[in-house]
Amino acid sequence: MTPATPVTALAALAGVVALLLLLRWIVAKLPRGLLPVPVLLTRGGDLALEQVLALDARRRLVLVRCGARRLLLLTGGPQDVLLGWLEPPP
Numbered sequence: 789m790t791p792a793t794p795v796t797a798l799a800a801l802a803g804v805v806a807l808l809l810l811l812r813w814i815v816a817k818l819p820r821g822l823l824p825v826p827v828l829l830t831r832g833g834d835l836a837l838e839q840v841l842a843l844d845a846r847r848r849l850v851l852v853r854c855g856a857r858r859l860l861l862l863t864g865g866p867q868d869v870l871l872g873w874l875e876p877p878p
Contacts, residue, residue, distance in 0.1 A: 834855050841849040847864040851874075860871040 836853045837850065838853050838858065839851040843849060847862060849871075850861040850863055852859045852861065856876050858874040858876070860874060862869040862871055
């Protein structure tokens with residue numbers, strides 16, 4: 789192992805971290821809605837995660853689409869709670 793090897797490794801690590809920070813900055817500057825919504829089940833396309841809202845450090849409101857219906861869940865507490873099915877838009 790030459791003395792330049794640790795320096796090269798640290799320089800490569802710094803470059804990767806810099807690229808990740810640059811990518812994070814670029815994604816933050818993109819208009820909201822430009823990035824696709826993550827799909828949980830892509831084969832049938834019937835189940836998709838539409839939105840997630842952080843209420844605090846542990847709890848999240850999750851909106852899941854199942855076919856034409858949408859389901860609202862509260863997760864992260866002592867137990868997950870099904871808040872209800874939302875009516876489809878007219």
